[in-house]
Amino acid sequence: xxxxxxxxxxxxxxxxxxxxxxxxxxxxxxxxxxxxxxxxxxxxxxxxxxxxxxxxxxxxxxxxxxxxxxxxxxxxxxxxxxxxxxxxxxxxxxxxxxxxxxxxxxxxxxxxxxxxxxxxxxxxxxxxxxxxxxxxxxxxxxxxxxxxxxxxxxxxxxxxxxxxxxxxxxxxxxxxxxxxxxxxxxxxxxxxxxxxxxxxxxxxxxxxxxxxxxxxxxxxxxxxxxxxxxxxxxxxxxxxxxxxxxxxxxxxxxxxxxxxxxxxxxxxxxxxxxxxxxxxxxxxxxxxxxxxxxxxxxxxxxxxxxxxxxxxxxxxxxxxxxxxxxxxxxxxxxxxxxxxxxxxxxxxxxxxxxxxxxxxxxxxxxxxxxxxxxxxxxxxxxxxxxxxxxxxxxxxxxxxxxxxxxxxxxxxxxxxxxxxxxxxxxxxxxxxxxxxxxxxxxxxxxxxxxxxxxxxxxxxxxxxxxxxxxxxxxxxxxxxxxxxxxxxxxxxxxxxxxxxxxxxxxxxxxxxxxxxxxxxxxxxxxxxxxxxxxxxxxxxxxxxxxxxxxxxxxxxxxxxxxxxxxxxxxxxxxxxxxxxxxxxx
Numbered sequence: 001x002x003x004x005x006x007x008x009x010x011x012x013x014x015x016x017x018x019x020x021x022x023x024x025x026x027x028x029x030x031x032x033x034x035x036x037x038x039x040x041x042x043x044x045x046x047x048x049x050x051x052x053x054x055x056x057x058x059x060x061x062x063x064x065x066x067x068x069x070x071x072x073x074x075x076x077x078x079x080x081x082x083x084x085x086x087x088x089x090x091x092x093x094x095x096x097x098x099x100x101x102x103x104x105x106x107x108x109x110x111x112x113x114x115x116x117x118x119x120x121x122x123x124x125x126x127x128x129x130x131x132x133x134x135x136x137x138x139x140x141x142x143x144x145x146x147x148x149x150x151x152x153x154x155x156x157x158x159x160x161x162x163x164x165x166x167x168x169x170x171x172x173x174x175x176x177x178x179x180x181x182x183x184x185x186x187x188x189x190x191x192x193x194x195x196x197x198x199x200x201x202x203x204x205x206x207x208x209x210x211x212x213x214x215x216x217x218x219x220x221x222x223x224x225x226x227x228x229x230x231x232x233x234x235x236x237x238x239x240x241x242x243x244x245x246x247x248x249x250x251x252x253x254x255x256x257x258x259x260x261x262x263x264x265x266x267x268x269x270x271x272x273x274x275x276x277x278x279x280x281x282x283x284x285x286x287x288x289x290x291x292x293x294x295x296x297x298x299x300x301x302x303x304x305x306x307x308x309x310x311x312x313x314x315x316x317x318x319x320x321x322x323x324x325x326x327x328x329x330x331x332x333x334x335x336x337x338x339x340x341x342x343x344x345x346x347x348x349x350x351x352x353x354x355x356x357x358x359x360x361x362x363x364x365x366x367x368x369x370x371x372x373x374x375x376x377x378x379x380x381x382x383x384x385x386x387x388x389x390x391x392x393x394x395x396x397x398x399x400x401x402x403x404x405x406x407x408x409x410x411x412x413x414x415x416x417x418x419x420x421x422x423x424x425x426x427x428x429x430x431x432x433x434x435x436x437x438x439x440x441x442x443x444x445x446x447x448x449x450x451x452x453x454x455x456x457x458x459x460x461x462x463x464x465x466x467x468x469x470x471x472x473x474x475x476x477x478x479x480x481x482x483x484x485x486x487x488x489x490x491x492x493x494x495x496x497x498x499x500x501x502x503x504x505x506x507x508x509x510x511x512x513x514x515x516x517x518x519x520x521x522x523x524x525x526x527x528x529x530x531x532x533x534x535x536x537x538x539x540x541x542x543x544x545x546x547x548x549x550x551x552x553x554x555x556x557x558x559x560x561x562x563x564x565x566x567x568x569x570x571x572x573x574x575x576x577x578x579x580x581x582x583x584x585x
Contacts, residue, residue, distance in 0.1 A: 035407030101142030140168035167216035186217035230273035260307035267293030297326035315373035
């Protein structure tokens with residue numbers, strides 16, 4: 001296990017690579033169901049983190065706006081006396097508006113999907129409604145919200161609005177056994193910006209009776225001609241005739257009408273798709289899924305036009321350390337031919353000379369080649385102390401992996417200047433499980449994906465995938481929806497914000513306290529650092545002007561450089577970096 005401490009303060013003036021690992025704590029509260037939005041389209045580069053604050057008696061919705069340097073712009077808590085068990089599960093940021101979805105409990109018929117509109121500058125809630133789908137006696141939950149300006153009614157005119165994905169039925173959405181549950185289906189609901197419904201489509205396995213029911217939608221990805229839907233459906237395993245959770249791979253058009261379905265069975269119990277990326281150049285859909293049989297994730301590639309799977313591009317991973325599950329699929333900033341899977345490791349343990357540590361729900365990143373799934377460069381897991389301590393229906397690890405809810409946990413972003421390229425991730429941190437409070441942990445990393453504190457280098461084996469499909473998953477409109485307005489209070493949250501503190505693992509080495517000489521330098525620059533593996537020299541504009549991996553006598557010749565200010569980056573065999581500023585004369 002390796003720790004890489006990035007000494008980038010000297011480089012911020014020319015590399016624009018300001019990173020952080022930021023911990024946000026609310027006293028006596030546990031952060032849960034955390035998800036992160038892509039930046040606002042208002043030029044600020046701010047983004048949102050949404051989640052829920054739980055204690056032993058109450059649930060409240062939490063939302064914070066954060067700038068690119070990790071500073072909290074505002075931090076709000078939303079609650080309602082009429083709906084004390086409200087939960088947010090996804091958030092979308094536009095220019096001056098924020099939209100979020102989740103569930104409220106009406107205390108009579110149970111959970112109802114809600115959608116709220118919020119002022120982006122202040123966090124003040126301006127409108128909130130819940131929706132009865134098909135009947136007021138049915139329950140529902142919204143898991144995903146996104147923006148679209150597609151033609152919702154077929155008149156060829158764009159209709160800016162929202163899409164909500166979730167599940168509804170005659171029992172709690174979290175109940176997978178259908179005893180006493182006559183209806184359980186996924187849904188996609190199309191709204192305008194006034195939060196009025198335009199259409200709602202159901203998604204379900206077309207079977208008459210089965211002992212379980214897993215039909216739900218957890219994510220929507222817009223393509224050139226419709227929406228690709230992920231989640232899970234119910235299917236029967238021909239190997240043992242057992243009913244189980246299968247991967248949902250479903251496509252509808254902009255009016256909510258089914259285009260194709262290629263949902264499939266891979267494993268032995270619980271399979272679920274959780275996110276997708278549409279590649280406009282190839283017209284392919286890259287779908288992220290998790291499999292109970294392998295205890296890992298994989299990517300399946302479909303032709304957007306007809307749903308045909310590309311076997312040569314589809315794969316799943318294995319390694320000796322089980323239970324890495326993908327949550328988000330995002331663009332690679334290093335190469336347009338690559339994508340990145342980010343997710344959570346169920347549990348990791350590590351130690352130093354005197355202590356052992358445990359981190360549940362640690363963020364990991366995996367960069368791969370679109371064409372093959374092959375691993376690209378180094379990939380990491382961020383080692384953060386955490387234990388899932390709240391007993392809650394949406395705990396990630398009550399089962400082997402989450403059965404239903406997979407929030408957005410990452411995004412990739414290029415700043416307004418087009419120079420700074422970063423990844424952002426959301427995770428959890430709990431330094432002391434005995435005090436029973438879990439914090440929100442935000443990571444900002446450069447293109448090399450390294451965090452500022454402790455990490456573990458990961459390596460996966462890529463395997464070809466073999467599937468069974470044709471499970472008759474259908475969709476169609478015709479659902480009646482009734483909007484019900486209600487109110488929520490919004491209040492400022494008091495919080496404590498801290499940076500990470502590294503906990504070096506057994507195989508870690510403290511970073512050298514080396515130095516360079518002479519400075520200024522005319523011909524040869526020497527450095528007092530052991531085990532040097534590679535050197536790069538940058539000019540004042542951040543351009544690499546010299547690099548060397550054949551290091552002799554701990555020195556490098558610089559006589560060919562023009563006079564001026566430079567920065568030298570020295571990387572050791574332990575993958576640790578030191579950076580120094582020098583003057584060439």
